[in-house]
Amino acid sequence: MSGRAIVVTSGKGGVGKTTATANIGLGLASQGKKVVLIDGDIGLRNLDLILGVENRVVYNIVDVVSGRCQPRQALVKDKRISSLFLMPASQIDEKDAINTDQMRDLSAQLKEEFDFVLIDCPAGIEQGFRNTVAAADEAIVVTTPDVSPVRDADRVIGLLQSSLGEPQLIINRMSMDMVKRGDMLDQQDVLDILAVRLLGIVPEDEAVVIAGNKGAPVVLNGGSPSGDAYGRIARRILGEDVPIPELNGHNSLAKRLGRILFGR
Amino acid sequence: MSQGGTSLFSIKGLKEGPTLFFDDHAPFADVVAAVEEELTRTNGFFRGSPIVLHFGGRLLQKEEWWYLKETLHREEVLLRYAVSNNAASRKMLYKEGLSVRESIPSPRKQKTDQDTIPPEGQPASYLRYGLRGGQKKVFDGDVILAGDVNQGAEIIAGGDVVVIGTLRGVVHAGYPDNERAVVIALNLTPLQLRIGPLIAIPEEGQNHRGVLHPEVARALDEQIVIEPYNGKL
Numbered sequence: 001m002s003g004r005a006i007v008v009t010s011g012k013g014g015v016g017k018t019t020a021t022a023n024i025g026l027g028l029a030s031q032g033k034k035v036v037l038i039d040g041d042i043g044l045r046n047l048d049l050i051l052g053v054e055n056r057v058v059y060n061i062v063d064v065v066s067g068r069c070q071p072r073q074a075l076v077k078d079k080r081i082s083s084l085f086l087m088p089a090s091q092i093d094e095k096d097a098i099n100t101d102q103m104r105d106l107s108a109q110l111k112e113e114f115d116f117v118l119i120d121c122p123a124g125i126e127q128g129f130r131n132t133v134a135a136a137d138e139a140i141v142v143t144t145p146d147v148s149p150v151r152d153a154d155r156v157i158g159l160l161q162s163s164l165g166e167p168q169l170i171i172n173r174m175s176m177d178m179v180k181r182g183d184m185l186d187q188q189d190v191l192d193i194l195a196v197r198l199l200g201i202v203p204e205d206e207a208v209v210i211a212g213n214k215g216a217p218v219v220l221n222g223g224s225p226s227g228d229a230y231g232r233i234a235r236r237i238l239g240e241d242v243p244i245p246e247l248n249g250h251n252s253l254a255k256r257l258g259r260i261l262f263g264r
Numbered sequence: 265m266s267q268g269g270t271s272l273f274s275i276k277g278l279k280e281g282p283t284l285f286f287d288d289h290a291p292f293a294d295v296v297a298a299v300e301e302e303l304t305r306t307n308g309f310f311r312g313s314p315i316v317l318h319f320g321g322r323l324l325q326k327e328e329w330w331y332l333k334e335t336l337h338r339e340e341v342l343l344r345y346a347v348s349n350n351a352a353s354r355k356m357l358y359k360e361g362l363s364v365r366e367s368i369p370s371p372r373k374q375k376t377d378q379d380t381i382p383p384e385g386q387p388a389s390y391l392r393y394g395l396r397g398g399q400k401k402v403f404d405g406d407v408i409l410a411g412d413v414n415q416g417a418e419i420i421a422g423g424d425v426v427v428i429g430t431l432r433g434v435v436h437a438g439y440p441d442n443e444r445a446v447v448i449a450l451n452l453t454p455l456q457l458r459i460g461p462l463i464a465i466p467e468e469g470q471n472h473r474g475v476l477h478p479e480v481a482r483a484l485d486e487q488i489v490i491e492p493y494n495g496k497l
Contacts, residue, residue: 193432
């Protein structure tokens, strides 16, 4: 079996890469897929917290590549879905504790056992970025609809195009209220600039913050707008043709009227 | 070549007209006072012949410029253009309505029309993709890009730049001093536009949102002007 290795990246920090990785992973696992999440942010480990498995971490990715343990020993099983595993980052090592080849080998090894290898990329475009990208076959770029994350996403897409081809885009933390007031870029603005395929839009939702603090990702609690959005994203990754409901309302009468009146 | 002034500034008679070179470091108020003194002393010598102001690398404040402008007006001195090596100063002066350059064109590079009109059929470079932030491309001649040029991307071309898409980044057509170069884009909303030695910082571009609004930018009387592009130059 050879699974798909997907890197989740953004350029800018704080736009929700780790949260997206956790939720997509849980979404895919709840569809019956075998999924492993690799925390690629060596030195700044977070994915274990978001998943709420921080107390189960024994070995980490640096232990694996340096031969101190087998990959199997380092993998942490999720407490909710038995087909989801985490390969934790090291909290003490530096970002250059792993090189590109080691990361590529690890990913290839994991792909033999799992349907999906999701890699959470560190912020920035340095060694950590290069490592995680080298280990992936596809990329998902996460951005928020704000000018500086969009510019960084554009840079990252440019870098990815030479290696992994065109990535897919998730627009995170979209606030429909702010868009309606004209205070935020809307999805069309973002897509005009980035010109890549839209994988999904995740609405601004305080459930995400609560979930992150509790270590229980939103995709698990049905009914929250962001959780549902991640559920749909997971199904799209599996090839289902799921409409993007957040795109509706975009052409509502009020919006169009607003555009005519305010020239937006 | 006439020499004049004090160490605070110097006047040189260049091809483009009398050029005032200001000292980079002296307090600007002292410089203006010295200029005023010189203008009074020469008693109307500069009246009616437009001069060039060279601010060097100085970071010029708007108020300082106003002060100098007032002095020059009082002496009825006309301005040709200003030169500054400082980007912030250029931006300020441009916003103040002045024609601004990065450098004085060197006389040997003054080309005639015949030199700068590219011979018919001269091959252009063609890029079948756009440029994203952080990407920079340099071309000797004309260039055509099928795609967007995003913020943070940069194109430098010796000739024309044609963007079949939206131009949001920085473009320099006619590098280094070909003022006959033009920039054409289906949506022309660059951060900064340079043609030959001229620089323009367009007003915050309107977002046309998928509606194409082709425009052409060209140099006219040492200013960059942008006008609708309706199929011919």
